[in-house]
Amino acid sequence: MRGAISVKSPSFQLIAFCLVLSLAFPLWSQPAADIYAIKGARIYTLAGPAIDSGTVVIRDGKIAAVGANVAVPGDAQVIDAAGLEVYPGMFDPITQIGLSEVGAVSATVDARELGAFNPELIAATAVNPASAHIPVTRASGITEVMAVPGIGGFDSEGGGVITGQASAFNLTGWTMEQMQINPQVAMVLNWPSIDARSFDFSTFSFKEKPYTEAKKEYEKSVNEISDWLVRSRHYAQAKEKGSPDLFLRDLKLEALVPVVQGKLPLLVVADEARDIRNAVDFCAKQNLKMILASGSESWKVKDLLKEKKIPVILGPTERLPEKQDDPYDKPMTQPAELNAAGIPFAFSSFGTSFSRRLSQYAGTAVGYGLPHDEALKAVMLNAAQIFGLADQIGTLEPGKLANIIVTTGDPLEIQTQVRYLFIKGQLTSTDNRHRDLYEQYRKRPVPTR
Amino acid sequence: MKRALLLVTIGLAALAPFSVCAQNSNAQKNGTILIKNATLLTVTHGNIEHGSILIRDGKIAEVGTDLKTPDGATVIDANGQYVMPGIIDCHSHIAIDGGVNEGSVSVSSMANIADVLNPDDLSIYDDLAGGVTAANVLHGSANAIGGQTIVIKLRWGKTASQLPFEGALPGIKFALGENPKRSNFTPPPGVDPRYPATRLGVEETIRAAFIEARQYKKTWDDYRQQKAAGNQNLIPPRRDEKLEPLVEVLEGKRYVHSHCYRADEILMLIRVANEFGFKVRTFQHVLEGYKVADEIAASGAGGSTFSDWWAYKMEAFDAIPYNAALMTDRGVIVSVNSDDAEEARHLNQEAAKSMKYGGLSANDALKLITLNPAIQLGIDNRVGSIDVGKDADLAIFNHDPLSVYAVVQKTLIDGQVYFDRQRDIDARPALEKEKQDLLAKEKSAAEEKKKEEKSEGKSEKKPDAKKKQPPTRQSMGQVAGGGL
Numbered sequence: 001m002r003g004a005i006s007v008k009s010p011s012f013q014l015i016a017f018c019l020v021l022s023l024a025f026p027l028w029s030q031p032a033a034d035i036y037a038i039k040g041a042r043i044y045t046l047a048g049p050a051i052d053s054g055t056v057v058i059r060d061g062k063i064a065a066v067g068a069n070v071a072v073p074g075d076a077q078v079i080d081a082a083g084l085e086v087y088p089g090m091f092d093p094i095t096q097i098g099l100s101e102v103g104a105v106s107a108t109v110d111a112r113e114l115g116a117f118n119p120e121l122i123a124a125t126a127v128n129p130a131s132a133h134i135p136v137t138r139a140s141g142i143t144e145v146m147a148v149p150g151i152g153g154f155d156s157e158g159g160g161v162i163t164g165q166a167s168a169f170n171l172t173g174w175t176m177e178q179m180q181i182n183p184q185v186a187m188v189l190n191w192p193s194i195d196a197r198s199f200d201f202s203t204f205s206f207k208e209k210p211y212t213e214a215k216k217e218y219e220k221s222v223n224e225i226s227d228w229l230v231r232s233r234h235y236a237q238a239k240e241k242g243s244p245d246l247f248l249r250d251l252k253l254e255a256l257v258p259v260v261q262g263k264l265p266l267l268v269v270a271d272e273a274r275d276i277r278n279a280v281d282f283c284a285k286q287n288l289k290m291i292l293a294s295g296s297e298s299w300k301v302k303d304l305l306k307e308k309k310i311p312v313i314l315g316p317t318e319r320l321p322e323k324q325d326d327p328y329d330k331p332m333t334q335p336a337e338l339n340a341a342g343i344p345f346a347f348s349s350f351g352t353s354f355s356r357r358l359s360q361y362a363g364t365a366v367g368y369g370l371p372h373d374e375a376l377k378a379v380m381l382n383a384a385q386i387f388g389l390a391d392q393i394g395t396l397e398p399g400k401l402a403n404i405i406v407t408t409g410d411p412l413e414i415q416t417q418v419r420y421l422f423i424k425g426q427l428t429s430t431d432n433r434h435r436d437l438y439e440q441y442r443k444r445p446v447p448t449r
Numbered sequence: 450m451k452r453a454l455l456l457v458t459i460g461l462a463a464l465a466p467f468s469v470c471a472q473n474s475n476a477q478k479n480g481t482i483l484i485k486n487a488t489l490l491t492v493t494h495g496n497i498e499h500g501s502i503l504i505r506d507g508k509i510a511e512v513g514t515d516l517k518t519p520d521g522a523t524v525i526d527a528n529g530q531y532v533m534p535g536i537i538d539c540h541s542h543i544a545i546d547g548g549v550n551e552g553s554v555s556v557s558s559m560a561n562i563a564d565v566l567n568p569d570d571l572s573i574y575d576d577l578a579g580g581v582t583a584a585n586v587l588h589g590s591a592n593a594i595g596g597q598t599i600v601i602k603l604r605w606g607k608t609a610s611q612l613p614f615e616g617a618l619p620g621i622k623f624a625l626g627e628n629p630k631r632s633n634f635t636p637p638p639g640v641d642p643r644y645p646a647t648r649l650g651v652e653e654t655i656r657a658a659f660i661e662a663r664q665y666k667k668t669w670d671d672y673r674q675q676k677a678a679g680n681q682n683l684i685p686p687r688r689d690e691k692l693e694p695l696v697e698v699l700e701g702k703r704y705v706h707s708h709c710y711r712a713d714e715i716l717m718l719i720r721v722a723n724e725f726g727f728k729v730r731t732f733q734h735v736l737e738g739y740k741v742a743d744e745i746a747a748s749g750a751g752g753s754t755f756s757d758w759w760a761y762k763m764e765a766f767d768a769i770p771y772n773a774a775l776m777t778d779r780g781v782i783v784s785v786n787s788d789d790a791e792e793a794r795h796l797n798q799e800a801a802k803s804m805k806y807g808g809l810s811a812n813d814a815l816k817l818i819t820l821n822p823a824i825q826l827g828i829d830n831r832v833g834s835i836d837v838g839k840d841a842d843l844a845i846f847n848h849d850p851l852s853v854y855a856v857v858q859k860t861l862i863d864g865q866v867y868f869d870r871q872r873d874i875d876a877r878p879a880l881e882k883e884k885q886d887l888l889a890k891e892k893s894a895a896e897e898k899k900k901e902e903k904s905e906g907k908s909e910k911k912p913d914a915k916k917k918q919p920p921t922r923q924s925m926g927q928v929a930g931g932g933l
Binding site: 417433434444 | 572632633743744757759763766769771779790792794795798804805848851852853855873874923
C-alpha cells in the first residue's frame with residue numbers, strides 16, 4: 001500500500017530497529033566455550049524417568065552425556081544448576097515467526113502469497129533472522145519453531161490451498177543457514193471447507209448460500225487438488241524416464257513430487273469433523289502422509305484418526321468451542337481425550353506473537369485432565385516425532401542437538417522463569433526487546449513538574 | 450419450513466427451565482449459604498486458610514475461620530479449594546446484540562450499549578465459567594468518541610434488564626490511534642474514507658466535540674437558570690443525544706474509558722481533558738502506558754491493559770508484558786482486561802503473568818482482575834474483594850487461581866450459583882441425548898411429516914436434569930441451533 005520506504009515510515013523504523021538489533025547480536029552469540037556441564041539440577045530427559053540430581057554435558061553443539069553420575073570434563077564451563085530443572089527446549093511447530101513482524105503492516109509480512117497453489121514456496125527463504133520475535137519467543141523456553149506459509153494465526157490470516165513448505169529452525173543464529181534444522185519439513189494444505197456461510201467484506205456481514213452451491217465449490221476445489229497431484233505423478237514419471245527435452249521444468253509440480261511419493265508429509269489444516277473426515281479419506285486414497293493441523297473437532301473423529309494413524313498439531317487450548325452446543329470446556333479437554341485415545345498430538349500456537357503462550361496452552365490442558373508428563377511431551381517431543389525431527393531434537397539424549405532450557409521450576413507454570421537457555425550447544429541470552437524496554441523505562445526519572 | 454417449526458418448538462420448550470430457574474434463584478437469594486474449608490483470597494486483608502464465608506441475602510455477611518452453620522443454610526464444602534472475589538473484566542464486548550462498532554461517524558456518542566444488551570449471548574456463560582462476574586461492556590474502537598458503555602453482572606439466564614450493575618456509573622468509549630484513524634481498515638467499495646486519518650485529526654475531533662458540548666451545556670444551564678428565576682415564556686433548547694453524554698462527562702456523571710496505545714496519544718488526551726475540565730477514568734489497552742506512567746498516575750486515570758499481546762499492529766510493537774507491573778510501580782491503578790470473550794475465560798492466568806514479568810506480588814496480581822477494575826469502574830464499594838458487606842460475587846477454583854492448572858468450580862453472583870462445573874458436566878449426557886433425538890426427528894421428519902405434527906406436543910418430553918436447572922451453555926446453544 002505504501003510506496004517507497006521513507007525515513008518516517010513504520011517500515012523504515014522497523015528496518016532501522018532490526019539493524020540495531022543485529023548489531024547487538026555479537027555480544028552474546030560468540031562461541032565462548034564449546035563444552036558446558038549443567039550440574040546439580042533435576043533433569044527431565046523425556047527419554048526416561050526424571051533424574052533427581054544429575055549432569056548434562058554439552059560438546060560441539062550436541063548433548064555428550066546425561067545422567068546422575070556423569071563426570072564433568074575438566075575443560076567444561078560449569079553451570080551450577082542446583083535447585084533448577086532441566087528440560088529439552090520447547091518446539092512450536094506452526095508459527096509465522098520470521099515471516100511476520102507486525103501483523104497489520106503488510107510490508108513486514110511474508111506469510112501468505114497470492115494464488116491458490118504455491119507448493120514450491122519454502123518458508124526458510126524469507127525468515128528474517130533478526131526478527132524481534134525470535135529473542136522474545138526463546139526467552140519463554142522455545143528453542144526451535146517452524147515457520148509455516150499460509151496458515152492463519154491470531155495476527156496473520158491464512159490464504160491459498162497448497163501454500164508452500166514449512167521450515168524448522170533454531171531460534172538463534174546469524175543466518176538462516178546456521179539456524180535451520182530442516183527447511184523442507186512438510187507441505188501445507190488448507191483443506192477446503194463446505195462453507196455455506198461466509199463473511200462478505202464488501203457488505204461487512206455474513207452471507208448464506210445454498211448447501212448444494214457450497215458443496216459444488218468444495219468439490220471443484222478438491223478436484224483441483226487431485227489434478228495437481230495427478231500432474232505431479234505424471235511429471236515424476238516423465239522425469240524418471242530421463243527425457244529432459246520432452247518436458248519443461250515445472251517448479252510447482254516438482255515440489256509436489258516428494259508429497260505424492262509419500263516422502264514429504266502433508267500438513268492438512270482442517271477443523272470441522274466433516275472436513276477432517278474428507279481430508280483423511282482423500283489422503284488415504286492418494287497414499288499421502290497426512291498430519292492434521294488445528295483439528296478443533298478431532299475429538300469427534302478419534303476412531304478414524306486412530307485407525308489411520310493421523311497425528312494432530314492442535315491449536316491453542318484457549319479458544320472458544322467450535323459449535324454453540326459444544327461443552328464450554330471442549331478445547332481444554334480435547335488434548336486429554338486424544339491422549340486417552342492414543343492419538344499422537346502436539347500443541348502449537350499457530351501464531352507469531354503468541355508463540356510464547358505455548359506452555360500456557362499445555363498447562364491449561366493439564367488442568368482439564370491431560371497428564372503432566374504427556375503435556376511436557378506435547379510441547380517438547382511429540383512435534384519433533386510427528387515431523388521426523390526427533391533424531392535431532394525433542395529429548396535430552398547423547399547425540400541430539402543441545403537445545404536445552406534450565407528453569408526455576410515447572411516449565412508449564414506461568415510464573416516459571418527460564419534461567420539458562422542453550423541452543424545448538426550455545427549458551428544463549430534471554431534478553432529481548434521487551435526486557436530492554438522494561439529496563440529502559442524502569443529507569444525513567446520521575447518527571448519534575 | 451419444517452425446520453423453522455422445529456426450532457420454534459425447541460424454543461418454546463426451552464422457556465420452561467427459565468421460569469423454574471427464576472423461582473430457584475429467588476429462593477436462593479433470600480437464603481443463606483456457607484462456603485467452608487476454603488483458602489480465601491480476600492485481596493484486602495490477606496489469605497485465610499480453612500476459611501468460611503457466610504452469605505446472606507446475596508451479601509457477604511461474615512468471613513472467618515470459625516463460622517457456625519446457621520439453621521437452614523446451604524453448605525458448599527470447598528475443602529482444598531480457593532475462593533477469590535469474582536473476576537471483573539474492565540474491557541469486554543460480550544452480551545452485545547448486533548455490531549460492536551458504529552463505524553459511520555467519528556463521534557458516535559449517541560449510540561448506547563444499554564440499548565442492545567443480549568442476555569442470550571453464550572459468551573456470558575463462557576466467561577462466567579472462567580470466574581468472571583462483572584464486565585465493562587463497550588463499543589469497538591472505530592470512533593474517536595465512541596458509544597455509551599455499561600457495566601453488567603454476568604447473570605446468565607436473566608433478562609436484559611437484569612444484567613446492568615445497579616448504581617454503576619455509565620461510561621463512554623473514546624479511541625485514539627490506528628483504529629479511529631482507520632490505518633488497518635479499507636472502506637468497502639462505495640464508502641468514502643472518513644475523517645480523521647491522523648492522530649492530529651483524532652485530537653481535533655475530540656476537542657471540537659467538547660467545544661460543542663460545552664456550548665450545549667451552557668445553553669441548557671442558561672435555560673434552567675432563567676426558568677428557575679421564574680421566566681415562564683421560554684422555549685427549551687433542542688435536545689441533542691450526541692452531546693448529552695459529553696455534558697455528563699463534563700459534569701463528572703459519566704466515565705471516560707479511552708482505548709489507546711502510544712505514549713504520545715495518552716498525553717494528548719490528558720491535555721484535552723485538562724482543557725475541558727474532565728477526568729479520564731481509564732486508559733484502555735494503554736500498551737505504552739509504562740512510558741508515561743507518572744503522567745497517567747498524576748492525572749488520576751487508571752490503566753487497563755493486556756497481559757502479553759504485542760506486534761499485531763504497528764502501535765502495539767512497543768507493547769511489553771511488564772506494562773502492568775511498571776504502571777503499578779509508578780502508582781497507577783492497573784487492571785488486566787480481556788477485550789475478547791475467550792481471553793476473559795483465563796484472566797486469572799493473564800494476571801499471573803505480571804508476577805513473572807515485573808515481579809508483582811501474588812496479591813497485587815490478583816488485584817489486577819478484582820479490586821483494581823472495581824475501583825476503575827467505581828464499584829469497589831460493592832465488589833472486588835472478600836469483605837463483609839460486599840456483594841457475594843465469588844469464584845471458586847480447585848487450585849490457586851494464579852496457577853495455570855486452576856479450574857473454576859463454581860461462580861457466584863449475588864450469592865447465587867450461576868456456574869457449577871459439576872452440574873454442567875452432569876447435564877451433558879441428557880443434553881446430548883436430546884440433541885440426537887432432535888436430529889433423528891428432523892431426519893425422519895420428511896417421511897412422517899403429518900403424523901409427527903400431530904404428536905409433537907406430546908413427544909416434547911424434557912430430561913429431568915434440564916427441567917430443574919438453570920440453562921448451561923449447551924442447552925442454550927441447542928436453542929440457538931448451533932449444532933443443527
